[in-house]
Amino acid sequence: QVQLVESGGGVVQPGRSLRLSCAASGFTFSNYDMHWVRQAPGKGLEWVAVISYDGSNKYYADSVKGRFTISRDNSKNTLHLQMHSLGVEDTALYHCAKEGPYSPHAFDIWGQGTMVTVSS
């Protein structure tokens, strides 16, 4: 079935780095733009980044620009988020989400998320 499964979360000290992954299955991964969306504990959704279907275009939220890098490997149906200079404000459940097919800016499939906790 169509699904997204995130991994790579954990507890990390402020200033350190972490790399998240999202494994896609059940659809043609290379046809769709992919996003990362995070949710701090007890808070709402915050869009983080998007990468185009072929990896040629990437955009970031101001809060992570210059620290996070989104990438994808279409040969392995995998999405990544490299996070550097992590701060306590980055503590959140990180979801990957797929765009389309209904609309280019609606997320029809979400993963359950991987938790990132930034703490000393």
Added chain:
Amino acid sequence: QSALTQPASVSGSPGQSITISCTGTSSDVGGYNYVSWYQQHPGKAPKLMIYEVSNRPSGVSNRFSGSKSGNTASLTISGLQAEDEAHYYCSSYTSSSTLFGGGTKLTVL
């Protein structure tokens, strides 16, 4: 990139209708017909309920409807049911990014 504005909470009794508003600016909600609504139950991933202001994905009940006027979008749920109790988030495309609302907790009394 300020979040879209939603009421923190709304409530209604079974069978009633409720409306959740989502207010942005002419740069996001008012400027594009790319407003979506998501339902999130505790501990679950968000679920797409409405896309492009007023369209329902396959499998979503027709009790859910969306609309937009100027810089404000709205989600209406008619014939409230107990399982509708959840958080609801609006989102809008804006110049190469996506903005979410702060979320609204719907309580079915």
